[in-house]
Amino acid sequence: xxxxISRFSGGxxxxxxxxxxxxxxxxxxxxxxxGLKTALLEKDDFxxxxxxxxxxxxxxxxxxxxxxxFGLVREALKERHIQLRNAPHLVKPLRFIIPVYKTDQRxxxxxxxxxxLYDVLSGKYGITPYRSLSVDEVIHFVPGIxxxxxxxxxxxxxxxxxxxxxxxxxxxxxxxxxxHVANHVEVKSFIKENGKAVGVVxxxxxxxxxxxxxxNHIICAAGPWTNVFMSKDATQSPQxxxxxxxxHIVYKGQVSPHAxxxxxRKDRRxxxxxxxxxxxxxxxxxxxxxxxxxxxxxxxxDVEYLxxxxxxxxxxxxxxxxxxxxxFAGLRPLVHxxxxxxxxxxxHAIEKSYSGxxxxxxxxxTTYRKIAEEAIQFVKPKSDCVFMEQxxxxxxxxxxxxxxxxxxxxxGVDVKVIRYLVNFYGTRYKDVLALVKGDxxxxxxxxxxxxxxxxxxxxxxxxxxxxxxxxxxxxxxSLQFNECKTKNCQQEIRKMLVKx
Numbered sequence: 001x002x003x004x005i006s007r008f009s010g011g012x013x014x015x016x017x018x019x020x021x022x023x024x025x026x027x028x029x030x031x032x033x034x035g036l037k038t039a040l041l042e043k044d045d046f047x048x049x050x051x052x053x054x055x056x057x058x059x060x061x062x063x064x065x066x067x068x069x070f071g072l073v074r075e076a077l078k079e080r081h082i083q084l085r086n087a088p089h090l091v092k093p094l095r096f097i098i099p100v101y102k103t104d105q106r107x108x109x110x111x112x113x114x115x116x117l118y119d120v121l122s123g124k125y126g127i128t129p130y131r132s133l134s135v136d137e138v139i140h141f142v143p144g145i146x147x148x149x150x151x152x153x154x155x156x157x158x159x160x161x162x163x164x165x166x167x168x169x170x171x172x173x174x175x176x177x178x179x180h181v182a183n184h185v186e187v188k189s190f191i192k193e194n195g196k197a198v199g200v201v202x203x204x205x206x207x208x209x210x211x212x213x214x215x216n217h218i219i220c221a222a223g224p225w226t227n228v229f230m231s232k233d234a235t236q237s238p239q240x241x242x243x244x245x246x247x248h249i250v251y252k253g254q255v256s257p258h259a260x261x262x263x264x265r266k267d268r269r270x271x272x273x274x275x276x277x278x279x280x281x282x283x284x285x286x287x288x289x290x291x292x293x294x295x296x297x298x299x300x301x302d303v304e305y306l307x308x309x310x311x312x313x314x315x316x317x318x319x320x321x322x323x324x325x326x327x328f329a330g331l332r333p334l335v336h337x338x339x340x341x342x343x344x345x346x347x348h349a350i351e352k353s354y355s356g357x358x359x360x361x362x363x364x365x366t367t368y369r370k371i372a373e374e375a376i377q378f379v380k381p382k383s384d385c386v387f388m389e390q391x392x393x394x395x396x397x398x399x400x401x402x403x404x405x406x407x408x409x410x411x412g413v414d415v416k417v418i419r420y421l422v423n424f425y426g427t428r429y430k431d432v433l434a435l436v437k438g439d440x441x442x443x444x445x446x447x448x449x450x451x452x453x454x455x456x457x458x459x460x461x462x463x464x465x466x467x468x469x470x471x472x473x474x475x476x477x478s479l480q481f482n483e484c485k486t487k488n489c490q491q492e493i494r495k496m497l498v499k500x
Contacts, residue, residue, distance in 0.1 A: 001172065003465050005204050007180045008213050013039045015379050016200065016215035018187050018229065020044075021051035022163075023360050024221035025170035026372035032177030034376060034386055039213055040171070040179055041202060043186035045471045047167035049293070050223050051365070052475055053330020055248065055272055055284055058083055058091050058166075058366050059158040062118050062261070063270060072347055074121045076366040080159050081125035083366075087166065087394045089426030093127050094160040094274070098261045099138050099313075101149040105268055108151050115156040127157035142256050144314045160259075160274065163365065164475040165424075168464060169394035170368075176395070184467055190218070190233055190355065197233070197355040206467060217379045221360040224293035224331040233357050240351075241361055243293065243331045247302040248283030250481050252323040255280040255314065264309050271309055277481045279325060282306050289331055298327040325483050335362035350374055396426025411436050413443050413453070420451040432459045447489035449482040457496050469493055 015031050017024045020042025028040040042048075060077035061069075083091045098115070100108045115130040133153040138145060141155075175181050184205040191199035191212060199214035220229045230237040260273040274281045285302050303321065311319055335349045348363030348371050358378045363371045373387050400422050408415045411433045421429040435455040436443045442455035460466040460476035472493050473479045479489050 001175050001181075001463055001465050002461075003182055003184075003467055005182055005185065005207070005209070005211075008039060008182070008202075008211065011037075011214075013037050013180075013213065013215040015039070015217045015219060016041070016213055018200070018218065018220045019222040019225070020046040020167075020171065020181070020183060021049050021221065021223050022047070022167045022170065022365055022368045023223070023363065023371055023375075024219075025051075025167050025174065026368045027219055027221055027360070027375045028174035028179045028181060029170045029177065030372045030376050030387070031379070032174050032179040033388075034380055034384075036380065038174065038177075038179035039215065040174060040181040041185045041187055041200075041213070042181075042183045043205065045183045045467070045475055046171050046465075047164040047475050049225075050330045050332065051167045052164035053246065053248070053328050054163045054365055055246075056160055056163055056274065056276060056281060057094075057158060057272070058161040060118060060122065060366070061364065062114060062156070062158075065114050065117060069347070070121060072364075072367075073118070074123075075370060076364055077118075077122040078125050079366050079369055081122075082369065082390060082392055083161070083166075084127075084159055085390075086392045086397050087169070087426070089396050089423060090166050090169065090394065091159050091161045093157055094259050095128065095155055095157055096259045096261045097133065097138065097141055097153055097155050097256075099142065099145055099153045100151055101146070101263075102151050103149055103265065104263050105265070106263060111154050115154045118156060127159070130154055130156035141258050142260065144317045145256075146313050146315055155258075160276075161365075162478065164478065166394070168475065169396060172395040172464070173393070181465075183465060183471070187229075190357070192355060195355060197353075197357050217358065218356070219358045219360060219375055219379070221375070223333040224296075226333060226359060226361055228293070229357075230353070230359065233353055233355055237353075240335065240349075240359070242334045243289040244334060245287050245289040245296060245302075245329055245331055246284035247298050247306065247327065247329045248281055249303060249306050249324055250276070250326040250328075251280040251282055251310075251319075252325055252483055253279060255282070255310070255317075260313075262309070262313050271306065273310070273313075277478065279481060279483070282310060286332075293331055296329050296331055298329045302329070303327060326480050328480075333362060348374075350378060352378065394426075396428040398427035400427055400429070407433070411443070412440070417443075417451060417453060421453075421456075424456075431463065432456055435459060435462075446492050447479075447484060447486065449484035449486075449489055450477075450479060452477050452479070452489070454492070454496070457493055461497070469497060472497075 014036040016039045031038040060073045138153040187200045189201045190197045203210045226241045408418045446452045460472045466472045
């Protein structure tokens with residue numbers, strides 16, 4: 001799919017979605033699937049905001065049990081199951097260990113009760129049941145973990161995802177269903193007739209061309225930018241979204257061979273240490289953020305907070321900030337509420353303004369499919385809606401039954417490359433390999449820092465609507481998580497973009 005702005009010049013849409021994060025992408029997918037003439041506009045790139053800045057977990061939310069949000073957790077655990085089954089190339093089971101200490105505010109008994117309840121709530125959608133761990137087992141499974149005061153631990157199951165690509169594959173499904181989608185197109189203002197919103201004025205950020213898009217219904221799924229759009233809609237609109245900042249560190253190598261759920265004693269928060277693409281993902285912070293969402297940044301105190309927490313849990317290991325490969329910050333768009341940021345509910349809300357604009361606010365990444373279903377019901381009667389309760393295919397969904405060795409021989413590439421492509425693109429991996437047949441140079445590695453081949457860059461431009469270098473590096477191929485001293489990968493992408 002090549003980005004085509006000219007498509008937006010013809011006629012009236014049934015529904016226009018503002019925001020190409022996971023909620024907007026899923027709404028566009030379901031709208032198109034329900035036969036609605038659909039448009040999706042994103043001012044930057046798909047998943048460029050919160051939807052690529054998560055902890056990469058598609059989970060029920062074990063810690064929400066403390067807030068007695070059993071319904072939210074149960075719903076999320078069911079959604080976890082649906083995504084595991086439908087997108088195995090992007091969502092994979094992950095076992096977590098929680099070491100428990102005598103001085104923890106959450107006792108060993110409480111932790112065991114919590115994970116047991118978590119398994120009960122998952123019901124038939126569970127993965128692998130939890131079990132308790134002895135002190136010796138925790139030390140064995142997590143080398144270097146703090147031993148002083150350790151009284152045991154628990155191990156339980158959840159799921160890990162490639163968040164940016166989950167969002168992207170929803171966009172691709174929307175396009176496949178007939179939706180008109182575009183990134184790098186900013187909505188500047190609403191068009192109103194008799195006080196009702198009937199369209200938007202937009203600007204193509206690449207060509208600087210301004211045009212109008214008309215629609216019967218407008219859904220704003222702008223995440224942290226929701227307050228901005230509410231102000232454009234009505235100048236005296238109250239601030240409905242409370243933003244909290246979450247910072248993550250990508251640290252060189254594997255701090256732990258197992259994913260860890262760790263408490264921070266001083267503020268009763270928790271943080272994760274998770275194996276991620278050969279390195280470690282450490283996070284997250286949870287602090288209030290006020291200001292322009294475009295200006296969110298990682299600050300030195302954010303890094304210091306996470307590194308300090310890490311050092312306390314691994315006192316025998318030496319951690320050097322020079323081994324930090326990357327850091328990133330995202331904003332959680334929480335439905336406005338009082339209290340500590342980490343205690344605010346992740347429930348979503350959908351409201352229609354006086355002008356008729358439908359605002360999707362809050363929510364967890366895990367429940368995006370349910371949020372999209374509810375949003376569609378604001379546009380189309382529930383009795384006429386077609387939803388996929390269990391079957392929710394993404395762009396690469398399906399089972400790959402090919403003989404990997406035969407495929408490798410046919411295309412003249414290494415077996416390891418084929419396995420990597422299958423794991424990355426699912427059943428669409430041969431779409432990438434098809435480019436190799438037309439140009440043998442595309443089978444060459446992009447750089448020594450990753451298994452990526454040059455054909456993937458071309459595929460990003462030709463099929464996945466990447467427009468600029470950052471689209472490819474940060475969200476199509478996730479190269480920012482690799483340590484690359486030469487930066488040759490980015491140089492090669494730049495060259496291919498110029499040629500393209």
